[in-house]
Amino acid sequence: MKAYQLSIFAENKPGRLAKVTRILGKENINIRAISISSSDAFGVINMLVDDPERAQKVLSKEGLTVKLKEVIAVIIEDRPGGLDKLIQLLYDENINVENAYGFVLESWKKAVFVVDVDQIEKTQAVLKKNGVETLDTEALLAAEPFHYMKY
Amino acid sequence: MYWEKEIETISRKNLEALQLERLRKSVKNASASYHYKNLFETIGVDPEKISSLDDIKKIPFTNKEDLRENWPYGFLAVSKDELVRMHSSSGTTGRATIIFHTQHDLDEWTNIVARSMYMTGMRRGDVFQNMMTYGLFTGGLGFHYGAEKVGALIIPAGSGNSKRQIQLMQDFQTTVIHIIPSYALHLSTVFEELGIDPRRDTNLGIAFLGAEPHSEKTRQKIEDFYGVNAFNSYGLSEMNGPGVSFECQYKNGMHIWEDNYIVEIIDPDTLEPVPDGEEGELVLTTLLREGMPILRYRTKDLTRIIPGPCECGRTHRRIERIKGRTDDMLVLKGVNIFPIQIEKILMDIEGVGTNYQIILERKDYNDHMIVKVEVHKEFFSGDLKQLETLRRAITEELKSDILITPRVELVEPNALPKSEGKAVRVIDNRED
Incomplete structure (x- = not known):
């Protein structure tokens, strides 16, 4: 199943993230999860939002550089070892995680782990074969997160 | 004598x-x-x-x-x-x-x-x-x-x-x-x-x-x-x-x-x-x-x-x-550099946008060149690694031509002053 995150290119300086959240807030777009990876003078803001396409449109209109990037939103168990099960599976298949973040869906029961991997199709096949549940954008929209958490 | x-x-x-x-x-x-x-x-x-x-x-x-x-x-x-x-x-x-x-x-x-x-x-x-x-x-x-x-x-x-x-x-x-x-x-x-x-x-x-x-x-x-x-x-x-x-x-x-x-x-x-x-x-x-x-x-x-x-x-x-x-020749660490050299190199690299800026700074009596480069809007794929690769490529290309290793900073499209009119391409912050 396909999920999309917003990837926003931003200079690593005060005000860039504030611009993004201000626009999304004003447009009534909900942020489900966020991670920021930065490299010295610049970085990429990754976000899961409830309406990625509209978010991309409004952010682009304001001059931001935004891409919709396909990621995999995996349901894992919210208990010790829950994430490990998934990561070991990816490791066995020699799949590299480029970026990841997550949030809890139901405390002590379910969490969503969002991964950006180097071999997206292979990963999807592996997860399917092993019966691991993934969410698409609509399912993510419907999910009611308990609270956010960054790994 | x-x-x-x-x-x-x-x-x-x-x-x-x-x-x-x-x-x-x-x-x-x-x-x-x-x-x-x-x-x-x-x-x-x-x-x-x-x-x-x-x-x-x-x-x-x-x-x-x-x-x-x-x-x-x-x-x-x-x-x-x-x-x-x-x-x-x-x-x-x-x-x-x-x-x-x-x-x-x-x-x-x-x-x-x-x-x-x-x-x-x-x-x-x-x-x-x-x-x-x-x-x-x-x-x-x-x-x-x-x-x-x-x-x-x-x-x-x-x-x-x-x-x-x-x-x-x-x-x-x-x-x-x-x-x-x-x-x-x-x-x-x-x-x-x-x-x-x-x-x-x-x-x-x-x-x-x-x-x-x-x-x-x-x-x-x-x-x-x-x-x-x-x-x-x-x-x-x-x-x-x-x-x-x-x-x-x-x-x-x-x-x-x-x-x-x-x-x-x-x-x-x-x-x-x-x-x-x-x-x-x-x-x-x-x-x-x-x-x-x-x-x-x-x-x-x-x-x-x-x-x-x-x-x-x-x-x-x-x-x-x-x-x-x-x-507009610049002298940095005894090396003569023309902004046009830098421009030519940048414009030949895929992923580089339209504008750039050269900033010269002096820290601890050491001169540095910072080159700010706009990333092309279509280039960004959402990947930090891709940007890092671009940054490294620009640094290497510049280094091999101007013989000085600049600090390359990638900036968002349209973040720098436009090239038409009197664009300030070079900012020299060096002081005695």
Whole structure:
């Protein structure tokens, strides 16, 4: 199943993230999860939002550089070892995680782990074969997160 | 106190007579080159008809572009067999400005470098540490051979490696250094870190500052810290390199060796000569170079002739510290860089957007270049790794061309001032 995150290119300086959240807030777009990876003078803001396409449109209109990037939103168990099960599976298949973040869906029961991997199709096949549940954008929209958490 | 008393203190009248004789020879010699032959034929200059120094005005100016267009041999006035060395202007690759020398040319060049060094008080028995890059850059080898001619012991240290430089100075009791002023300031911080005081712990007495414009304040700082007499010099590879002009013991302007060069100062807009004392662009003509004579070369450097005689007794006129450029050339760590070079490289790299900015900064006496580059809107795939790869590629490409490793920062599309109109491409934040 396909999920999309917003990837926003931003200079690593005060005000860039504030611009993004201000626009999304004003447009009534909900942020489900966020991670920021930065490299010295610049970085990429990754976000899961409830309406990625509209978010991309409004952010682009304001001059931001935004891409919709396909990621995999995996349901894992919210208990010790829950994430490990998934990561070991990816490791066995020699799949590299480029970026990841997550949030809890139901405390002590379910969490969503969002991964950006180097071999997206292979990963999807592996997860399917092993019966691991993934969410698409609509399912993510419907999910009611308990609270956010960054790994 | 003179290397060649007769020529250094020659009367103006005799100097001008010597210049005319040599100019006639140089122009005639130049007409053997592809470039000047065509030029003289096209505009009807007869080298035989140069009968006064004023007649030099009949010859058109030579620009850097002429040298580039005639790359590499179009200015050669002798057969290639007679050449023994080439140099190039710093900071450019590809169609860099190449200057070829015959043995005679090197001998004459070495002589004026030796004359310059001797003028500042350097003698046989001095230990000369040459902290300049050896290679195509003229600052290294030019000073090297001059010092050898004076009879000093040379430590060909080359540039960089600060701790070793200090070690060499101490181990071999260096008395004279040749150093880029910004590096001299940087090196002072290394001295401090090591707890070594050059005034107390070294034998330094003379410093030659060159390869980059600097202020009187910078000179004073260097003199105070190192306990040396620091001398300013000016030269450019097109005119051989170092030795074109040098300060004497009075340090009030740099004597241009007028037996080797004809000096003109022109208004860069009207191209008309300005009187002594007025600021303008320095134009030089080689008088003794056989391999590659260059006539009326526009240096793009702004200066003025200091009117009146110098207390030292030398009759060769003095130019003032270079005030700036008529073009946008930057000098960083002794390397000449044109913003257009950077632009050309950037625009050839996929993923680079339309605008860029060059920022020069000085931190701990060390100069840095920051290049801000807009990423093309369509290039971004949402991947940080991709951006990092682009940043590295830009850094490598720039480094291989301008010989300096800049700090490249990627910025969002449209984050920088637009290129149309008066875009500020270069921001120089360096201060003394």
